[in-house]
Amino acid sequence: MASAEPDVKVSANGRMGRRARWHISTESYLRAAVVIGFIALIEALCRSGIIPHNTMIAPSSMLMNSIDILHSGRFSHDILTTFGNIIVASILSVLLGFGIGLALHAVPPARRAVEPFLSAYYAVPTFIFYPVFIVVLGVGARPIIAIAVLLAVVTMITATLNGLDRMPTVLHKTALVMRLSPWRAALHIKLPATLPYLFTGVKLSVAYAFIGVIASEFILSGSGIGYAIGYAYNNFQNGDMYGLMFIVLVSVTLVNVALNRIDRRFQLRRKR
Protein backbone atom coordinates (compact mmCIF):
# COMPACT_ATOMS: atom_id res chain seq x y z
CA MET A 1 0.00 0.00 0.00
CA ALA A 2 1.27 3.45 -0.77
CA SER A 3 1.24 5.57 2.35
CA ALA A 4 0.93 9.31 2.33
CA GLU A 5 2.43 11.78 4.79
CA PRO A 6 0.41 14.78 5.90
CA ASP A 7 1.99 18.14 5.30
CA VAL A 8 0.54 20.45 7.91
CA LYS A 9 0.25 24.06 6.94
CA VAL A 10 0.02 26.59 9.71
CA SER A 11 -1.57 29.83 8.71
CA ALA A 12 -0.06 33.13 9.80
CA ASN A 13 -2.57 33.66 12.55
CA GLY A 14 -2.46 30.05 13.67
CA ARG A 15 -6.18 29.62 13.16
CA MET A 16 -7.60 26.76 11.20
CA GLY A 17 -4.01 25.81 10.51
CA ARG A 18 -4.61 22.13 10.07
CA ARG A 19 -4.92 21.89 6.34
CA ALA A 20 -3.40 18.58 5.36
CA ARG A 21 -2.00 18.43 1.87
CA TRP A 22 -1.26 14.86 0.92
CA HIS A 23 1.82 14.13 -1.07
CA ILE A 24 3.34 10.77 -1.83
CA SER A 25 7.02 10.33 -1.10
CA THR A 26 9.52 8.44 -3.23
CA GLU A 27 9.56 5.66 -0.63
CA SER A 28 5.80 5.36 -0.92
CA TYR A 29 6.05 5.07 -4.69
CA LEU A 30 8.68 2.35 -4.32
CA ARG A 31 6.57 0.51 -1.76
CA ALA A 32 3.53 0.65 -4.04
CA ALA A 33 5.66 -0.49 -6.98
CA VAL A 34 6.91 -3.54 -5.02
CA VAL A 35 3.35 -4.56 -4.07
CA ILE A 36 1.93 -3.98 -7.54
CA GLY A 37 4.92 -5.74 -9.11
CA PHE A 38 4.45 -8.75 -6.84
CA ILE A 39 0.73 -8.98 -7.65
CA ALA A 40 1.52 -8.66 -11.36
CA LEU A 41 4.11 -11.43 -11.08
CA ILE A 42 1.64 -13.79 -9.34
CA GLU A 43 -0.98 -12.89 -11.96
CA ALA A 44 1.45 -13.74 -14.75
CA LEU A 45 2.59 -16.99 -13.10
CA CYS A 46 -1.02 -18.11 -12.55
CA ARG A 47 -2.21 -17.11 -16.03
CA SER A 48 0.74 -18.85 -17.69
CA GLY A 49 0.06 -22.06 -15.77
CA ILE A 50 3.42 -22.04 -13.99
CA ILE A 51 1.39 -21.93 -10.79
CA PRO A 52 -1.34 -24.55 -11.32
CA HIS A 53 -4.96 -23.43 -11.00
CA ASN A 54 -5.65 -25.99 -8.27
CA THR A 55 -2.80 -24.47 -6.20
CA MET A 56 -3.60 -20.79 -6.57
CA ILE A 57 -5.94 -18.73 -8.71
CA ALA A 58 -4.86 -15.43 -10.27
CA PRO A 59 -5.29 -12.29 -8.13
CA SER A 60 -7.78 -10.87 -10.64
CA SER A 61 -9.87 -14.04 -10.20
CA MET A 62 -9.63 -13.63 -6.41
CA LEU A 63 -11.06 -10.14 -6.81
CA MET A 64 -13.89 -11.39 -9.04
CA ASN A 65 -14.67 -14.24 -6.63
CA SER A 66 -14.76 -11.90 -3.65
CA ILE A 67 -17.17 -9.60 -5.48
CA ASP A 68 -19.31 -12.64 -6.31
CA ILE A 69 -19.23 -13.79 -2.65
CA LEU A 70 -20.35 -10.37 -1.43
CA HIS A 71 -22.95 -10.01 -4.17
CA SER A 72 -24.50 -13.47 -3.77
CA GLY A 73 -24.63 -13.30 0.01
CA ARG A 74 -23.52 -16.93 0.27
CA PHE A 75 -21.15 -16.19 3.12
CA SER A 76 -22.88 -13.17 4.63
CA HIS A 77 -23.63 -15.01 7.86
CA ASP A 78 -20.00 -16.10 8.22
CA ILE A 79 -18.69 -12.63 7.42
CA LEU A 80 -21.03 -10.97 9.92
CA THR A 81 -20.19 -13.56 12.60
CA THR A 82 -16.48 -13.01 12.17
CA PHE A 83 -16.63 -9.22 12.17
CA GLY A 84 -18.99 -9.26 15.14
CA ASN A 85 -16.51 -11.41 17.07
CA ILE A 86 -13.60 -9.19 16.06
CA ILE A 87 -15.43 -6.06 17.23
CA VAL A 88 -16.35 -7.62 20.57
CA ALA A 89 -12.82 -9.00 21.09
CA SER A 90 -11.25 -5.64 20.17
CA ILE A 91 -13.46 -3.68 22.57
CA LEU A 92 -12.90 -6.15 25.40
CA SER A 93 -9.14 -6.19 24.84
CA VAL A 94 -8.88 -2.40 24.77
CA LEU A 95 -11.02 -1.85 27.87
CA LEU A 96 -9.47 -4.70 29.81
CA GLY A 97 -5.94 -3.78 28.77
CA PHE A 98 -6.45 -0.11 29.67
CA GLY A 99 -7.93 -1.00 33.05
CA ILE A 100 -5.17 -3.47 33.92
CA GLY A 101 -2.53 -1.01 32.67
CA LEU A 102 -3.94 1.77 34.88
CA ALA A 103 -4.05 -0.54 37.89
CA LEU A 104 -0.49 -1.80 37.35
CA HIS A 105 0.79 1.76 36.93
CA ALA A 106 -0.87 2.79 40.18
CA VAL A 107 0.75 -0.09 42.10
CA PRO A 108 4.46 -0.16 41.16
CA PRO A 109 5.33 -3.34 43.14
CA ALA A 110 2.58 -5.22 41.29
CA ARG A 111 3.91 -3.86 38.02
CA ARG A 112 7.45 -4.94 38.82
CA ALA A 113 6.14 -8.41 39.67
CA VAL A 114 4.08 -8.76 36.48
CA GLU A 115 6.40 -7.10 33.97
CA PRO A 116 8.59 -10.17 33.24
CA PHE A 117 5.43 -12.13 32.38
CA LEU A 118 4.24 -9.38 30.07
CA SER A 119 7.51 -9.27 28.16
CA ALA A 120 7.58 -13.07 27.76
CA TYR A 121 3.85 -13.31 27.04
CA TYR A 122 3.97 -13.60 23.27
CA ALA A 123 6.35 -16.54 23.53
CA VAL A 124 3.35 -18.56 24.78
CA PRO A 125 1.28 -20.18 21.98
CA THR A 126 -2.12 -19.01 23.17
CA PHE A 127 -3.99 -21.45 20.92
CA ILE A 128 -2.94 -24.44 23.02
CA PHE A 129 -5.58 -23.28 25.50
CA TYR A 130 -8.46 -23.78 23.10
CA PRO A 131 -9.60 -27.13 24.59
CA VAL A 132 -9.72 -25.44 28.01
CA PHE A 133 -11.86 -22.61 26.69
CA ILE A 134 -14.25 -25.05 25.01
CA VAL A 135 -14.62 -26.98 28.27
CA VAL A 136 -15.13 -23.80 30.29
CA LEU A 137 -17.08 -21.62 27.85
CA GLY A 138 -18.71 -24.20 25.58
CA VAL A 139 -18.79 -24.21 21.77
CA GLY A 140 -19.64 -20.99 19.91
CA ALA A 141 -18.43 -17.43 19.86
CA ARG A 142 -17.30 -17.21 23.48
CA PRO A 143 -14.14 -19.38 23.33
CA ILE A 144 -13.18 -17.67 20.07
CA ILE A 145 -13.53 -14.23 21.63
CA ALA A 146 -11.66 -15.44 24.74
CA ILE A 147 -8.67 -16.57 22.67
CA ALA A 148 -8.68 -13.34 20.66
CA VAL A 149 -8.81 -11.26 23.87
CA LEU A 150 -6.04 -13.35 25.37
CA LEU A 151 -3.96 -12.64 22.30
CA ALA A 152 -4.76 -8.92 22.10
CA VAL A 153 -4.97 -7.72 25.69
CA VAL A 154 -1.29 -7.67 26.59
CA THR A 155 -0.33 -5.25 23.85
CA MET A 156 -2.94 -2.84 25.24
CA ILE A 157 -1.60 -3.24 28.78
CA THR A 158 1.91 -2.49 27.55
CA ALA A 159 0.74 0.55 25.55
CA THR A 160 -1.14 1.91 28.57
CA LEU A 161 1.90 1.55 30.82
CA ASN A 162 4.09 3.15 28.17
CA GLY A 163 1.68 6.07 27.75
CA LEU A 164 1.41 6.72 31.47
CA ASP A 165 5.21 6.54 31.82
CA ARG A 166 5.67 9.09 29.07
CA MET A 167 3.10 11.55 30.35
CA PRO A 168 5.05 14.66 31.41
CA THR A 169 5.32 15.08 35.19
CA VAL A 170 4.22 18.68 34.79
CA LEU A 171 0.78 17.49 33.66
CA HIS A 172 0.43 15.41 36.83
CA LYS A 173 1.35 18.53 38.80
CA THR A 174 -1.10 20.62 36.79
CA ALA A 175 -3.90 18.21 37.71
CA LEU A 176 -2.96 18.60 41.38
CA VAL A 177 -2.80 22.40 41.15
CA MET A 178 -6.26 22.41 39.58
CA ARG A 179 -7.38 20.30 42.54
CA LEU A 180 -8.97 17.65 40.33
CA SER A 181 -10.11 14.40 41.90
CA PRO A 182 -8.16 11.30 40.77
CA TRP A 183 -11.10 10.28 38.59
CA ARG A 184 -11.40 13.70 36.88
CA ALA A 185 -7.63 13.91 36.46
CA ALA A 186 -7.65 10.48 34.79
CA LEU A 187 -10.56 11.38 32.51
CA HIS A 188 -9.65 14.96 31.57
CA ILE A 189 -5.84 14.94 31.67
CA LYS A 190 -4.32 11.46 31.83
CA LEU A 191 -6.52 9.85 29.19
CA PRO A 192 -6.12 12.57 26.53
CA ALA A 193 -2.41 13.00 27.34
CA THR A 194 -1.74 9.30 26.85
CA LEU A 195 -4.17 8.78 23.97
CA PRO A 196 -1.53 8.88 21.22
CA TYR A 197 0.32 6.05 22.99
CA LEU A 198 -2.88 4.20 23.83
CA PHE A 199 -3.91 4.33 20.21
CA THR A 200 -0.81 2.37 19.23
CA GLY A 201 -2.14 -0.29 21.61
CA VAL A 202 -5.60 -0.04 20.04
CA LYS A 203 -4.16 -0.58 16.56
CA LEU A 204 -2.22 -3.66 17.64
CA SER A 205 -5.14 -5.02 19.66
CA VAL A 206 -7.43 -4.83 16.63
CA ALA A 207 -4.79 -6.60 14.52
CA TYR A 208 -4.41 -9.33 17.14
CA ALA A 209 -8.20 -9.61 17.43
CA PHE A 210 -8.38 -10.29 13.65
CA ILE A 211 -5.71 -12.96 13.96
CA GLY A 212 -7.23 -14.50 17.09
CA VAL A 213 -10.78 -14.69 15.77
CA ILE A 214 -10.05 -15.96 12.27
CA ALA A 215 -7.43 -18.47 13.40
CA SER A 216 -9.74 -19.75 16.16
CA GLU A 217 -12.56 -20.21 13.67
CA PHE A 218 -10.39 -22.65 11.76
CA ILE A 219 -10.22 -24.99 14.75
CA LEU A 220 -13.04 -24.05 17.09
CA SER A 221 -16.06 -23.07 15.07
CA GLY A 222 -18.85 -24.17 12.75
CA SER A 223 -19.22 -20.71 11.25
CA GLY A 224 -17.23 -17.59 10.43
CA ILE A 225 -14.79 -16.64 7.71
CA GLY A 226 -12.02 -18.82 9.19
CA TYR A 227 -14.32 -21.82 9.23
CA ALA A 228 -15.53 -21.07 5.68
CA ILE A 229 -11.96 -20.79 4.38
CA GLY A 230 -11.09 -24.09 6.08
CA TYR A 231 -14.20 -25.75 4.65
CA ALA A 232 -13.45 -24.48 1.15
CA TYR A 233 -9.86 -25.69 1.43
CA ASN A 234 -10.91 -29.17 2.49
CA ASN A 235 -13.35 -29.37 -0.42
CA PHE A 236 -10.99 -28.00 -3.09
CA GLN A 237 -13.18 -24.92 -3.63
CA ASN A 238 -10.30 -22.65 -4.55
CA GLY A 239 -12.53 -19.87 -5.84
CA ASP A 240 -14.35 -19.48 -2.54
CA MET A 241 -11.20 -19.97 -0.47
CA TYR A 242 -9.19 -17.28 -2.26
CA GLY A 243 -12.22 -15.00 -2.55
CA LEU A 244 -12.72 -15.10 1.22
CA MET A 245 -9.02 -14.63 1.84
CA PHE A 246 -9.10 -11.61 -0.45
CA ILE A 247 -12.01 -10.15 1.55
CA VAL A 248 -10.06 -10.62 4.80
CA LEU A 249 -6.94 -8.97 3.34
CA VAL A 250 -8.84 -5.97 2.00
CA SER A 251 -10.76 -5.58 5.28
CA VAL A 252 -7.58 -5.67 7.37
CA THR A 253 -5.92 -3.15 5.05
CA LEU A 254 -8.88 -0.77 5.17
CA VAL A 255 -9.16 -0.98 8.96
CA ASN A 256 -5.42 -0.42 9.26
CA VAL A 257 -5.49 2.60 6.94
CA ALA A 258 -8.38 4.13 8.91
CA LEU A 259 -6.64 3.54 12.24
CA ASN A 260 -3.37 4.94 10.87
CA ARG A 261 -5.08 8.12 9.76
CA ILE A 262 -6.56 8.63 13.21
CA ASP A 263 -3.18 7.78 14.76
CA ARG A 264 -1.44 10.36 12.58
CA ARG A 265 -3.79 13.07 13.85
CA PHE A 266 -2.96 12.12 17.42
CA GLN A 267 0.75 12.16 16.66
CA LEU A 268 0.46 15.68 15.22
CA ARG A 269 -1.17 16.89 18.43
CA ARG A 270 1.47 15.12 20.52
CA LYS A 271 4.26 17.39 19.24
CA ARG A 272 5.24 19.62 22.11
Added chain:
Amino acid sequence: MTLPNRASLKVVDIAAPCDEPASHPSADARIVDVTPGADRLPITQVKEPHATLSGVTRYFNKHGSKERFHALGPIDLTLYKGEFFSVVGPSGCGKSTLLDAFAGLAKPTDGTVTFEGHVVKGVPDGVGVVFQEDASFPWLTVRDNIAFGIRMAGLDAAEVKRRVDYALGFMGLKDFAKAFPAQLSGGMRQRVCIARTLVTQPRLILLDEPFGALDQQTRLLMGDELLRLWRETSATVLLITHALDEAAMLSDRVGVMSARPGLFIDIVETGWPRERDSTVVSTPRFGEINARLWDKLRIESMKVMGAGGA
Protein backbone atom coordinates in the same frame (compact mmCIF):
# COMPACT_ATOMS: atom_id res chain seq x y z
CA MET B 1 8.18 24.12 66.17
CA THR B 2 7.54 27.70 65.03
CA LEU B 3 10.66 29.67 64.41
CA PRO B 4 10.81 33.47 64.26
CA ASN B 5 10.58 34.91 60.79
CA ARG B 6 14.20 35.80 60.32
CA ALA B 7 13.65 36.70 56.69
CA SER B 8 12.18 40.06 57.60
CA LEU B 9 13.86 41.19 60.76
CA LYS B 10 16.71 43.51 59.86
CA VAL B 11 17.04 46.53 57.62
CA VAL B 12 20.58 47.45 56.69
CA ASP B 13 22.00 50.10 54.43
CA ILE B 14 23.29 49.18 50.98
CA ALA B 15 26.60 50.78 51.90
CA ALA B 16 27.11 48.32 54.74
CA PRO B 17 29.68 45.62 54.09
CA CYS B 18 28.04 42.52 52.75
CA ASP B 19 30.83 40.02 52.60
CA GLU B 20 31.06 39.07 56.24
CA PRO B 21 30.81 35.31 56.72
CA ALA B 22 27.50 34.00 57.96
CA SER B 23 27.66 31.42 60.73
CA HIS B 24 24.12 30.29 59.87
CA PRO B 25 23.03 31.54 56.49
CA SER B 26 19.33 31.55 57.24
CA ALA B 27 19.87 33.45 60.46
CA ASP B 28 21.88 36.02 58.52
CA ALA B 29 19.02 36.80 56.14
CA ARG B 30 18.36 40.52 55.98
CA ILE B 31 16.46 43.19 54.16
CA VAL B 32 18.62 45.61 52.29
CA ASP B 33 16.85 48.86 51.60
CA VAL B 34 18.47 50.42 48.58
CA THR B 35 15.97 53.25 48.25
CA PRO B 36 17.63 56.65 48.44
CA GLY B 37 16.39 58.44 51.55
CA ALA B 38 15.67 56.95 54.92
CA ASP B 39 12.03 57.99 55.28
CA ARG B 40 10.58 54.95 53.49
CA LEU B 41 9.33 52.00 55.50
CA PRO B 42 10.34 48.53 54.36
CA ILE B 43 7.47 46.59 52.84
CA THR B 44 7.72 43.95 55.55
CA GLN B 45 6.72 46.43 58.23
CA VAL B 46 3.48 47.56 56.62
CA LYS B 47 2.06 44.45 55.05
CA GLU B 48 0.09 41.56 56.41
CA PRO B 49 1.46 37.99 56.14
CA HIS B 50 -0.11 35.93 53.36
CA ALA B 51 1.89 32.71 53.18
CA THR B 52 4.63 31.46 55.46
CA LEU B 53 7.25 28.76 55.78
CA SER B 54 8.28 27.99 59.34
CA GLY B 55 11.30 25.77 59.87
CA VAL B 56 10.64 24.03 56.56
CA THR B 57 13.16 21.32 55.80
CA ARG B 58 13.18 18.82 52.97
CA TYR B 59 15.21 15.66 52.62
CA PHE B 60 15.12 13.40 49.58
CA ASN B 61 16.07 9.76 49.26
CA LYS B 62 18.95 9.23 46.87
CA HIS B 63 17.74 7.35 43.81
CA GLY B 64 17.86 3.62 44.35
CA SER B 65 19.15 3.79 47.92
CA LYS B 66 17.90 4.53 51.41
CA GLU B 67 20.51 7.26 51.86
CA ARG B 68 19.00 10.73 52.24
CA PHE B 69 20.33 14.07 51.14
CA HIS B 70 19.46 17.39 52.66
CA ALA B 71 17.85 19.53 49.94
CA LEU B 72 16.36 22.48 51.76
CA GLY B 73 16.14 24.36 54.99
CA PRO B 74 15.40 24.90 57.72
CA ILE B 75 13.74 27.92 56.11
CA ASP B 76 11.57 30.64 57.59
CA LEU B 77 9.96 32.98 55.11
CA THR B 78 6.91 35.18 55.07
CA LEU B 79 5.29 36.38 51.88
CA TYR B 80 3.25 39.53 52.49
CA LYS B 81 -0.09 40.20 50.88
CA GLY B 82 0.32 41.77 47.48
CA GLU B 83 4.10 41.67 47.37
CA PHE B 84 6.27 40.43 44.53
CA PHE B 85 8.94 38.16 45.95
CA SER B 86 11.63 36.51 43.86
CA VAL B 87 14.01 33.74 44.76
CA VAL B 88 17.42 33.38 43.14
CA GLY B 89 20.02 30.75 43.89
CA PRO B 90 22.52 28.37 42.36
CA SER B 91 21.34 25.29 40.47
CA GLY B 92 20.04 22.54 42.69
CA CYS B 93 19.68 24.74 45.77
CA GLY B 94 16.04 23.79 46.29
CA LYS B 95 14.24 26.78 44.72
CA SER B 96 11.61 24.61 43.06
CA THR B 97 11.27 22.52 46.23
CA LEU B 98 10.53 25.75 48.08
CA LEU B 99 7.83 26.60 45.52
CA ASP B 100 6.38 23.08 45.77
CA ALA B 101 6.15 23.53 49.54
CA PHE B 102 4.17 26.78 49.16
CA ALA B 103 1.96 25.13 46.51
CA GLY B 104 1.24 22.11 48.67
CA LEU B 105 2.72 19.86 45.97
CA ALA B 106 5.43 18.54 48.30
CA LYS B 107 5.12 17.84 51.99
CA PRO B 108 8.08 19.18 53.94
CA THR B 109 10.08 16.66 55.93
CA ASP B 110 9.87 19.07 58.84
CA GLY B 111 8.25 22.44 59.49
CA THR B 112 4.96 24.10 58.64
CA VAL B 113 3.57 25.88 55.59
CA THR B 114 0.61 28.21 55.97
CA PHE B 115 -1.52 30.10 53.48
CA GLU B 116 -3.98 32.75 54.64
CA GLY B 117 -3.59 31.50 58.19
CA HIS B 118 -4.31 27.83 57.43
CA VAL B 119 -1.77 25.03 57.45
CA VAL B 120 -1.18 23.84 53.89
CA LYS B 121 -2.14 20.20 53.26
CA GLY B 122 -2.42 19.61 49.53
CA VAL B 123 -2.88 22.45 47.05
CA PRO B 124 -4.95 25.18 48.75
CA ASP B 125 -7.76 27.05 47.06
CA GLY B 126 -6.54 30.38 45.73
CA VAL B 127 -3.08 29.24 44.67
CA GLY B 128 -2.04 29.23 41.01
CA VAL B 129 1.19 27.77 39.69
CA VAL B 130 3.00 28.34 36.40
CA PHE B 131 5.72 25.78 35.78
CA GLN B 132 8.95 26.11 33.87
CA GLU B 133 8.03 23.23 31.57
CA ASP B 134 5.35 23.52 28.94
CA ALA B 135 2.17 22.48 30.74
CA SER B 136 -0.26 23.31 27.94
CA PHE B 137 -2.59 20.53 26.90
CA PRO B 138 -1.71 19.59 23.30
CA TRP B 139 -5.15 18.13 22.62
CA LEU B 140 -6.97 21.42 23.37
CA THR B 141 -7.06 24.71 21.51
CA VAL B 142 -5.62 27.84 23.13
CA ARG B 143 -9.11 28.93 24.16
CA ASP B 144 -9.96 25.56 25.69
CA ASN B 145 -6.58 25.38 27.41
CA ILE B 146 -7.19 28.72 29.12
CA ALA B 147 -10.75 27.80 30.03
CA PHE B 148 -9.85 24.34 31.35
CA GLY B 149 -9.28 25.15 35.02
CA ILE B 150 -12.31 27.36 35.48
CA ARG B 151 -14.54 24.91 33.60
CA MET B 152 -13.35 22.16 35.94
CA ALA B 153 -14.11 24.47 38.85
CA GLY B 154 -17.70 24.66 37.64
CA LEU B 155 -17.96 28.31 36.56
CA ASP B 156 -20.91 29.03 34.29
CA ALA B 157 -20.29 29.27 30.56
CA ALA B 158 -20.86 33.04 30.35
CA GLU B 159 -18.33 33.77 33.08
CA VAL B 160 -15.84 31.35 31.52
CA LYS B 161 -16.20 33.13 28.19
CA ARG B 162 -15.83 36.56 29.77
CA ARG B 163 -12.66 35.63 31.64
CA VAL B 164 -11.12 33.73 28.74
CA ASP B 165 -11.85 36.53 26.27
CA TYR B 166 -10.21 38.99 28.63
CA ALA B 167 -7.17 36.75 29.15
CA LEU B 168 -6.80 36.16 25.40
CA GLY B 169 -6.72 39.90 24.81
CA PHE B 170 -4.53 40.60 27.80
CA MET B 171 -1.92 38.01 26.85
CA GLY B 172 -1.98 38.86 23.14
CA LEU B 173 -3.43 35.51 22.14
CA LYS B 174 -6.69 36.66 20.56
CA ASP B 175 -5.66 35.69 17.03
CA PHE B 176 -4.52 32.27 18.19
CA ALA B 177 -7.62 31.27 20.14
CA LYS B 178 -8.38 28.37 17.81
CA ALA B 179 -4.78 27.23 17.36
CA PHE B 180 -3.37 24.16 19.07
CA PRO B 181 -0.23 24.41 21.24
CA ALA B 182 1.80 22.48 18.65
CA GLN B 183 1.26 25.42 16.31
CA LEU B 184 2.66 27.99 18.74
CA SER B 185 6.14 29.04 19.78
CA GLY B 186 7.46 28.15 23.24
CA GLY B 187 6.87 31.70 24.47
CA MET B 188 3.28 31.70 23.31
CA ARG B 189 2.62 28.34 24.94
CA GLN B 190 3.99 29.73 28.17
CA ARG B 191 1.62 32.68 27.82
CA VAL B 192 -1.22 30.19 27.44
CA CYS B 193 -0.15 28.56 30.71
CA ILE B 194 0.07 31.92 32.46
CA ALA B 195 -3.37 32.87 31.14
CA ARG B 196 -4.78 29.52 32.29
CA THR B 197 -3.52 30.27 35.78
CA LEU B 198 -4.65 33.89 35.82
CA VAL B 199 -8.25 33.21 34.81
CA THR B 200 -8.64 31.25 38.04
CA GLN B 201 -7.94 34.57 39.81
CA PRO B 202 -5.44 33.13 42.30
CA ARG B 203 -4.54 35.13 45.37
CA LEU B 204 -1.06 33.60 45.45
CA ILE B 205 0.71 33.11 42.13
CA LEU B 206 3.73 30.81 42.14
CA LEU B 207 5.96 31.06 39.10
CA ASP B 208 8.70 28.48 38.60
CA GLU B 209 11.08 30.02 36.06
CA PRO B 210 8.24 30.73 33.66
CA PHE B 211 10.43 32.68 31.25
CA GLY B 212 13.29 30.21 31.27
CA ALA B 213 12.81 29.23 27.64
CA LEU B 214 12.37 32.77 26.29
CA ASP B 215 14.86 35.12 24.65
CA GLN B 216 16.01 38.25 26.50
CA GLN B 217 13.75 40.74 24.70
CA THR B 218 10.67 38.57 25.18
CA ARG B 219 11.59 38.10 28.84
CA LEU B 220 11.66 41.87 29.38
CA LEU B 221 8.32 42.31 27.68
CA MET B 222 6.80 39.35 29.51
CA GLY B 223 8.16 40.89 32.70
CA ASP B 224 6.24 44.06 31.96
CA GLU B 225 3.12 42.00 31.33
CA LEU B 226 3.64 40.17 34.58
CA LEU B 227 4.00 43.42 36.51
CA ARG B 228 0.81 44.71 34.91
CA LEU B 229 -1.02 41.52 35.88
CA TRP B 230 0.36 41.72 39.40
CA ARG B 231 -0.83 45.30 39.81
CA GLU B 232 -4.27 44.58 38.38
CA THR B 233 -4.90 41.39 40.35
CA SER B 234 -3.28 42.51 43.63
CA ALA B 235 -2.14 38.90 44.02
CA THR B 236 0.95 37.90 45.94
CA VAL B 237 3.64 36.62 43.58
CA LEU B 238 6.50 34.25 44.26
CA LEU B 239 8.87 34.02 41.31
CA ILE B 240 11.63 31.43 41.11
CA THR B 241 14.27 32.48 38.61
CA HIS B 242 17.86 31.98 37.56
CA ALA B 243 18.03 35.48 36.10
CA LEU B 244 19.28 38.09 38.57
CA ASP B 245 18.21 40.98 36.34
CA GLU B 246 14.71 39.55 36.10
CA ALA B 247 14.49 39.27 39.87
CA ALA B 248 15.93 42.75 40.37
CA MET B 249 13.56 44.31 37.87
CA LEU B 250 10.32 42.66 38.92
CA SER B 251 10.46 42.23 42.66
CA ASP B 252 9.71 44.08 45.87
CA ARG B 253 12.06 41.68 47.60
CA VAL B 254 14.59 39.17 46.32
CA GLY B 255 15.66 36.20 48.41
CA VAL B 256 19.13 34.84 47.69
CA MET B 257 19.57 31.15 48.45
CA SER B 258 22.72 29.29 49.33
CA ALA B 259 24.00 26.16 47.65
CA ARG B 260 22.38 22.93 48.89
CA PRO B 261 20.93 22.64 51.44
CA GLY B 262 19.10 25.78 50.35
CA LEU B 263 18.89 28.54 52.95
CA PHE B 264 18.26 32.25 52.58
CA ILE B 265 21.58 34.04 52.90
CA ASP B 266 20.24 37.47 52.00
CA ILE B 267 16.94 39.16 51.31
CA VAL B 268 17.18 42.36 49.33
CA GLU B 269 14.40 44.91 49.26
CA THR B 270 14.47 46.69 45.94
CA GLY B 271 12.38 49.71 46.84
CA TRP B 272 10.75 49.98 43.41
CA PRO B 273 7.41 51.77 43.31
CA ARG B 274 4.40 49.58 42.54
CA GLU B 275 3.95 51.38 39.21
CA ARG B 276 7.10 50.11 37.55
CA ASP B 277 8.15 48.48 34.33
CA SER B 278 11.24 47.29 32.50
CA THR B 279 12.60 50.85 32.20
CA VAL B 280 13.98 50.44 35.73
CA VAL B 281 16.81 48.43 34.17
CA SER B 282 18.38 51.69 33.00
CA THR B 283 18.51 53.22 36.51
CA PRO B 284 21.67 53.17 38.67
CA ARG B 285 19.71 51.50 41.44
CA PHE B 286 19.05 48.48 39.24
CA GLY B 287 22.81 48.07 38.80
CA GLU B 288 23.31 48.31 42.56
CA ILE B 289 20.71 45.64 43.26
CA ASN B 290 22.12 43.38 40.58
CA ALA B 291 25.62 43.81 41.95
CA ARG B 292 24.41 43.05 45.44
CA LEU B 293 22.64 39.87 44.30
CA TRP B 294 25.60 38.69 42.28
CA ASP B 295 28.00 39.43 45.12
CA LYS B 296 26.17 36.90 47.29
CA LEU B 297 25.30 34.44 44.60
CA ARG B 298 28.78 34.29 43.07
CA ILE B 299 30.20 32.62 46.15
CA GLU B 300 27.36 30.09 46.27
CA SER B 301 27.61 29.32 42.56
CA MET B 302 31.34 28.75 42.94
CA LYS B 303 30.60 26.30 45.75
CA VAL B 304 28.31 24.37 43.42
CA MET B 305 30.88 24.37 40.60
CA GLY B 306 33.57 23.30 43.05
CA ALA B 307 31.41 20.45 44.24
CA GLY B 308 30.75 19.45 40.64
CA GLY B 309 34.39 19.51 39.75
CA ALA B 310 35.51 17.63 42.82
